[in-house]
Amino acid sequence: MSDESQSDGTLRDEPRHDVTQLLVRWRGGDDQALDALASLVYNELRRLAGRSLNHESAGLTLQTHDLIHEAFLRLIGQRHVDWQNRAHFFGIAAQMMRRILTDHARRRSAVKHGSGRRPLVLDEVPDPAADGDAGIVAVDEALGELAQENAELARIVELRFFGGLDHDEIAAVLGVSDATVRRRFRIAKAWLYRRLSGRGA
Amino acid sequence: MAVAGRWDRIEALFDEAALLPAEERAAFLARACGDDPEMRGEVESLLAADEKAAGFLGRPVASAAAPPAPPPSLVGQRVGHYRVEARLGEGGMSTVYLAVRADDAYQQQVALKVLGYGAERADLAARFRAERQILASLDHPGIARLLDTGVSPAGQPYLVLEYIEGTRIDHYADERGLKPRARIDLVQQVLAAVEHAHAHQVVHRDIKPSNILVTNDGAAKLLDFGIAKMVSPDGSLGSAPLTAGSARVLTPEYAAPEQASGAAVSPATDVYAVGVLLYLLLSGTHPTAEGRRGAGEVIAALFEVQPKPLGLGGLDEVLEKSLRKNPDERYQSAKEMADALGP
Numbered sequence: 227m228s229d230e231s232q233s234d235g236t237l238r239d240e241p242r243h244d245v246t247q248l249l250v251r252w253r254g255g256d257d258q259a260l261d262a263l264a265s266l267v268y269n270e271l272r273r274l275a276g277r278s279l280n281h282e283s284a285g286l287t288l289q290t291h292d293l294i295h296e297a298f299l300r301l302i303g304q305r306h307v308d309w310q311n312r313a314h315f316f317g318i319a320a321q322m323m324r325r326i327l328t329d330h331a332r333r334r335s336a337v338k339h340g341s342g343r344r345p346l347v348l349d350e351v352p353d354p355a356a357d358g359d360a361g362i363v364a365v366d367e368a369l370g371e372l373a374q375e376n377a378e379l380a381r382i383v384e385l386r387f388f389g390g391l392d393h394d395e396i397a398a399v400l401g402v403s404d405a406t407v408r409r410r411f412r413i414a415k416a417w418l419y420r421r422l423s424g425r426g427a
Numbered sequence: 428m429a430v431a432g433r434w435d436r437i438e439a440l441f442d443e444a445a446l447l448p449a450e451e452r453a454a455f456l457a458r459a460c461g462d463d464p465e466m467r468g469e470v471e472s473l474l475a476a477d478e479k480a481a482g483f484l485g486r487p488v489a490s491a492a493a494p495p496a497p498p499p500s501l502v503g504q505r506v507g508h509y510r511v512e513a514r515l516g517e518g519g520m521s522t523v524y525l526a527v528r529a530d531d532a533y534q535q536q537v538a539l540k541v542l543g544y545g546a547e548r549a550d551l552a553a554r555f556r557a558e559r560q561i562l563a564s565l566d567h568p569g570i571a572r573l574l575d576t577g578v579s580p581a582g583q584p585y586l587v588l589e590y591i592e593g594t595r596i597d598h599y600a601d602e603r604g605l606k607p608r609a610r611i612d613l614v615q616q617v618l619a620a621v622e623h624a625h626a627h628q629v630v631h632r633d634i635k636p637s638n639i640l641v642t643n644d645g646a647a648k649l650l651d652f653g654i655a656k657m658v659s660p661d662g663s664l665g666s667a668p669l670t671a672g673s674a675r676v677l678t679p680e681y682a683a684p685e686q687a688s689g690a691a692v693s694p695a696t697d698v699y700a701v702g703v704l705l706y707l708l709l710s711g712t713h714p715t716a717e718g719r720r721g722a723g724e725v726i727a728a729l730f731e732v733q734p735k736p737l738g739l740g741g742l743d744e745v746l747e748k749s750l751r752k753n754p755d756e757r758y759q760s761a762k763e764m765a766d767a768l769g770p
Contacts, residue, residue, distance in 0.1 A: 244687070246726045262688065266726070300724075327488055362488055371537050378435050383484065392488035413441050413720075415474060419483050420476035 229305065245301045251312040260318075267315070268322045270297045290390040292328075304344040313398040320389025320399075327388060332364040338366060368421045372414065379414040382407060433466070440470045445477060461512075464485060492658045501541060505529055506585060507577040509539055525590065535573060541585040564627045569620025571650050589670040591648045593640030600641075600708055607739070615765050618646040618701060622761040624649075624696045632692055634700035635681040636707070680716055684752045687726045695754035698764055702749030710737050714750055742768075 244267060251259035274293050298315055365387060373380035378400065385396045393411070397404045440459055442445040444452045446562065452474065460467035501511045510529040514522065515538065526539040562573035575587035596617075600610050615638055624631055631649070637652045653758040677689070683699035686692055686759060714734035716725045734750050736743040745767045751757045 244730060258690075273732055365484075365488075376438075387484050387487050409442055410438070412445070412477065415480045415483050416441075416473045416477035419480035420472060423476070423479075 246311055249314050252353060253310070253314065264318055266301060266327070267319050270301055271319065271322055271326060290320075290323050290388065292390075294323065294389060294391075304338060313395070313401075316391060316395060317385065317399040318390065320385045320391060324384055324388035325392075327362055328366040331360075331366075362421055365418065368418050371421065372417055375417070379410055379417070382411050383414050383418065386411060395398075432545075435571065437466060437469055437473070440466070441473050441477075444474060479714060500550065501579075506539060506541070506579050507575070507587070509537060509587065511614070513538060514761050526587075536590045538571070538588040538590040539585055540588060541583050554583070561629050562586070562588075564610060565624055565629065567620050567623040569647060569649055570623065571618055571648055587651075589638045591642065592649065592650060593642040593646075594641040595636050596641050596647060596704070597636040597708060607709055607742075611705070611742075611768055613641060613645075613647050614705045614708065615700060615768055617649060617704070618761040618765040618768075620647070620649045621694075621697050621701065622765070625761060629691050630694060631697050632686070632699075633678055633681070634697055634704065635678055636704065639704075679729070680713065682726070682729065683727055683754065685754050687729055693754055693756040694760055698757050698759075699751075699754070700762070701764065702746055706737070706746055706750065708733060709742065709746075714746070 245263065245336065248259045248266075252263060257330050271293060274296055275310040296318060297319060302311075302315065304378070365383075369380045369383055372383070382396055385391045385399055391399065393407045396411075397407045398406070440456065443459075445454055447455055452471075456470055460470070500514060501522075502514060504511050507525065507539050508528055509526040511524045513524045513525045515525050515646060521540050521542050524539040524541065526537050528535045531603045559573070559576050560568075565717050566572070571591055572589040573586060574589060576585065577587075579583050593599070599605075600613065603609075606611075617634070621631060621634070633651065634649070638649065640648050640650060644649065654723050681700045681703050683692070686696060703714055706712075715727065715728045715732040719725045719728045730752065734746065737746070739746075745764065748767070749757055749764055758767065
């Protein structure tokens with residue numbers, strides 16, 4: 227671990243390089259590094275998300291995007307970070323966010339509605355983000371089906387809807403162009419809309 | 428492959444048609460799809476959905492929905508033979524209740540540990556089963572005893588454990604103003620329980636003050652084998668690889684370097700955690716994470732910071748050896764560490 231510090235020119239002021247190292251190891255094909263990384267990111271996001279509950283009553287809503295950025299700053303810091311590492315971090319964080327949000331929504335809607343799940347109703351301006359728990363769970367499940375059809379389309383929606391990333395950031399995570407992200411997000415949305423409005427509920 | 432190729436074709440047709448004025452799309456698709464009406468239907472229905480989906484998924488889900496709410500309380504309900512009386516606390520994957528046997532002549536108090544959070548997740552349910560197996564193999568006065576297991580009507584697996592009425596080890600030591608020797612005695616009790624677990628091929632992996640209660644008469648009891656794992660019975664202790672699930676749960680302040688880096692754990696991993704505990708009990712400060720905030724910083728410090736000697740002579744040697752970064756350089760068993768702490 228001293229290699230990185232030395233090439234960096236700073237020996238002591240490097241409290242966060244373990245996360246960067248895990249990212250590098252993961253990109254080198256080390257699955258255990260991904261596990262450790264997912265664990266760190268998951269815990270940090272859970273902690274940050276839990277804290278935002280205290281603000282909920284005050285009407286303050288933290289967006290997932292802000293949470294992920296904050297987790298990034300806390301775990302990696304503002305120092306120069308390879309853009310690929312940054313993109314990979316965001317990719318993992320969006321996935322962890324999806325898990326946190328869906329677990330929570332599923333549990334809470336089970337509390338509210340008993341074991342029967344309330345079907346999602348798509349109105350004129352469908353907005354699962356505003357539709358609360360049922361919307362989140364429905365999108366999560368439909369995404370699972372979309373992933374069977376085409377995994378990368380599902381990934382784009384995951385990064386956008388659960389991670390709050392914008393098109394540029396998604397393009398960086400996936401290593402494709404901004405235009406490709408826009409184009410593919412459109413058909414992914416159509417697919418999900420059809421799934422959720424038609425046969426879905 | 429054929430399916431993937433088909434989807435690529437659907438996507439290409441959709442993209443092209445979406446750029447055309449609505450009235451030209453039908454003719455375009457009729458031409459492009461030719462003798463494949465199924466594909467034409469697929470693209471048309473996606474285009475129809477696209478018309479309405481403009482604002483759909485337009486904004487990300489807000490994180491205000493994120494904080495996990497506690498699972499519904501079981502207080503007042505009956506679970507198996509037990510009546511649930513009060514909620515004692517929440518763990519990473521479970522809720523612990525105080526309960527009494529409801530159908531018995533004698534009123535035995537028990538701790539009921541119910542898998543709540545993420546009960547729908549298979550990996551957690553599997554870990555819960557593993558914990559049950561592990562606990563069933565352990566019988567030691569310093570380890571909370573497993574009395575029963577079952578599944579609630581709502582499908583939540585639960586463990587019935589010996590109820591320990593006690594205080595967290597660090598609070599206990601401070602509230603009673605214990606002298607260093609008395610604190611060391613408590614740690615030696617913990618080591619005896621850990622040694623018993625190791626003899627049964629069990630590494631605890633999550634030893635920390637909140638997992639150790641001390642009863643009124645001064646007996647230390649180790650709780651929560653939640654992330655303990657059986658080490659492989661055929662190989663030596665610690666040769667078992669970490670499974671995917673096990674790496675996800677760790678307490679950064681008490682994790683040993685090999686846990687944080689995802690390497691194999693061994694009895695020396697528990698020795699490290701007991702070393703942290705002892706250091707905290709003797710000095711009130713953390714050996715590596717003092718002043719660090721957030722999991723990333725705490726874990727980075729774990730690799731970088733060498734614990735400061737406390738000026739306690741021989742005890743410093745024990746602390747130094749139990750807190751070595753390299754597990755091979757630590758005490759290789761809980762007993763070895765207990766012996767080094769003196770009679």
